[in-house]
Amino acid sequence: MRFQPIDQYSAGLKADTRASVYQSTKSTHEKRTKLLFDQFADPDRLRELAGEIKQHAIENLDTYLPQVEARLKANGAQVHWAGTAESACATVLKIMRDRGATKMVKAKTMVSEEIELAHFLEQHGLEALETDLGEFIVQIDDDHPSHIVRPIIHKNRREIATSFEREGLGAYNDDPGTITRRARHFLRHKYLEADVGLTGANFVSAESGRIVLVTNEGNSRFCLAATKCHIVLVGIEKIVPRDCDLSILLNLLGRSGTAQDLTVYTEFISGPKAPTQPDGPEEMHVIFVDNGRTEVLASDCREILRCIRCGACLNVCPVYRQASGHAYRSVYPGPVGAVLSPLLMKDKFPQKADLPKASSLCGACNEVCPVNIPIPDLLLRLRNRAKEENVPSPGTPPMGAWALMASQPTAWKAALAGGKLLDYVPTKLIPVPALQAWADKRALPTWRGGEFRKWLRQRAK
Amino acid sequence: MTDDREAILSRVRGALAPLRERAPLPQYDADMAVLRKMIAGRDLAELLAERMKRVSAHAYTSAAAVAEFLKAGGWTRGYCDPALWPQLAPHFGAGFTVETDFDRKRVDDYAFGITRAAGAVAESGTIVLNDAATSRRLAALAPWVHIAVVERATIFSDLTQAVAALGPDRNVVWVTGPSKTADVEGILIEGVHGPGVQIALIV
Known part of the structure; x- marks a missing residue:
């Protein structure tokens, strides 16, 4: 092998894919910078503060996790724990079987990608339909997302139109408006037929047990308006200490991720629907997932658990812009993925040990991070670990x-x-x-x- | 699963035990992220209308103007919260078919939905809905046009205030503009799963 795996993958990238990934990441990044610096006197102080809040939260999970569990139970939600991907999948399956449910509509959640939930449920004869437009297209193409926030950044409208035609969603038409309208029409009836709506969580407040969910399309809102059972899949690191911390984080999340002051739908869910409300889930389950996170917490890279999955580091990264997401061969691409993905591999770390090397250590990822994660430092720590574990490093000159x-x-x-x-x-x-x-x-x-x-x-x- | 709970919590304790000290919870001015310059001295209803425009939503202060807007768009069939309709009906007049019961089997029959908002956030151009104030979650979501009736006194200036006032409702949702996506080639399309037109009627 002449090069690192990430180099080999990105070498095979089509020129127009590379160009479109480059263009759209660059423009989102530039809009983000303008928005933050136009509106706030000291946006960097806000990022540092958000980082301090999240660092405190992850270093006190032993206090906050039982606290949030108690709050959620008091609010009428059922709380489950899953140590591994298998256990998380099995928990979802059990909840569905107990209700006699066969159909699930899913909002976008990175944890569900991590545990490959949709495939698992399909293998057990249950329908698990992605409802985020990008994720829906990924699902019908049996593909993988290539960006945390923009799953199909690697696809163009012609490819999407071809997929829609193949799936019987109408004759070939590559107008993005038509594509969106067709998905709207197809999916709204799916929500209404489904029994279970599954979402992730962007934040969970330990103080109130509120699950905070942000989306632009309104698909998670539809899951929570149409179905009778809500399952929340959440990584144990998503906790924030207090409700008041949410306003700092929400102010940063939309601006960092998609260059919006605020995403369109911001939901605060602390339990099943009110008895007087006709629509929405009567039953709510929250599944806290570990799946390698406690090992990250024990490592010298625990700062990565602050991540709020905004994708700003992907958009700014010169390596991501050239390599696109699939080169990272992980659910989490880009700079955050270069740290998190190898760590989540546990003893299979060597398989992803090339990722921390795919960086010039320029530091841009740290500068844009809304929770100020020192990603370049963490990359160096992982390079060290690879060296200590004698992971071969093809293409590296002998020193x-x-x-x-x-x-x-x-x-x-x-x-x-x-x-x-x-x-x-x-x-x-x-x-x-x-x-x-x-x-x-x-x-x-x-x-x-x-x-x-x-x-x-x-x-x- | 019960075994998983103990296993996870003990791994968390084990991971944190070697830390000599833990990062303290930062104390900060709760208003840090408030866009003061924008808010200072402004009438909140006016600011709300201005900020809603920025996120391609609309704000009106008269029911007749909303009715006119709907008629011009060809949206004449819809749902209205039964508690609101008696006051709104006189402004709508003939040419509208309005139901005060939302039938989920016919979601596509409703071109618009009128519901009551629990409040609004001026700074971000946001409508606040919750289970107590908003009669139907679906009626505020499934129709192409959503009209939220916002009482002037319930407008918060900023996010920090709105978070502090979340209250006991188990489901609060902030809606900032029409439902949108940029998934296909980064091109902005409005009206994905939720409304393509978002309106506040400030009363």
């Missing part, structure tokens, strides 16, 4: 000779003196693939080694 030289002053001096020879060596012919790839587009500057030592010696006199 042994350099290490030997740098630790022996005599060898170093000799190399400096001999370095002049490099001016005459045809670099393209050195049989190291990484070096050849480098030299393919560049030339070495003229050797200037030893100048500093000369200068220092003279200065001492």
Whole structure:
């Protein structure tokens, strides 16, 4: 293998896909920056504060998790716990079977992608339909999302129109308005037929037990207006301490994710519907999912658990913009994914150990992060871990000779003196693939080694 | 599952035990994220109308104007909260078919839905709905046009205030503009699953 897996995947990306991913991530990022800096005197202070709130929450989960459980139960919700993906899937299946339910409508949740819930339920003969437009298209194409917020950023309208035609949703028409209208028409009856609505949670307040959900399309709202049973799938790290912390986080989430002051639907759900309300779930289940999160909490990368899944780091990342999401081979792509995905692999960490290396450590992800996660630091910690675990790193130039030289002053001096020879060596012919790839587009500057030592010696006199 | 609960909580305790100190809960001015400059000295109903326009929603202060808007759009069949209809009916006049009962078997028959809002947020152009005030969740969602009747006195200036006033209702939803998506090539389309037209009638 000549390159890291992420490089191999992204090398196969079609040019127009790369161009459209680049364009739309760049424009969302630019709008985000303008919005935050036009409106707030000190948006960076807000990000730091949000980071402090979330860091406090994850470092006190031992207090907050039992607290939120008690609140939810008092509000009339049933609380379940799932240590693994299998256990989470089994819990959902049991809730559905106990109700005799066969049809579920799903709003977008990253945890459900993580545990592959829809496939699991289908294998057990149950219908689990995605209702977010992007996720719906991913589902009919048997594809994977390539962006946390924009699942089909890698698809164009022609591909989507072809899929709709294939699924019998009308004759080929690639107008985005028509595509949306057709999905609207098809899905609204699905909500009304379904017995169970499943959503994720953007935040859970430990103070009140409120589940906060944000969407733009209104699909999660439809799940909660049409079905009789609401299942919430939520990672244990989604807790925030108090309701008042929500306004800081909500102010940042919409602006960071989609460059909106606020997403269209922001729902605060603390239990089943009121008895006087004719629409909505009479039964509410909240499933707290671990699936590797406690191991992340125990690691030196626990800051990544602050993440509120806004996608801002994907939009700004020069690597994501070139590689697109599938190159990360994970539910979570981009800079956040480069940290989180290898960690969630547990003992299969080496399979994703290339991801933390797919970064120039430029620091842009940290600068845009609404909860101020020091992603570059975490990437370095994971690179270290890969080295310590002796994970092979194809395409990385061998550093042994350099290490030997740098630790022996005599060898170093000799190399400096001999370095002049490099001016005459045809670099393209050195049989190291990484070096050849480098030299393919560049030339070495003229050797200037030893100048500093000369200068220092003279200065001492 | 019960075993999972103990296992997760003990793993959490185990993960946190080695921490010498835990990050403190930051104390901060609750108004930090409030857009003061925008709000200062403004009439909240006016600001709400202005901010709703920004998110491509509409605000009216007269029922007759809403009726006219609906008629112009060809939306003449709809639902109205039974408690609101007696006051609104005189402004609508002939040419409208309005039901005060929402039949979920015929969701596509309703071109508009009129429901009562629990409040609004001026800063963001947001309508607040909840289970107590809003007669039907579906009627505020399924029709193409949603009209929320907002009482002037219930308009909050900003998100921070609105969060503080969430209250005991188990289901509060903030609606900021029409339902929308940019999933297909980043092109903004309004009216995905919810209303394509969002209106506040401020009374």
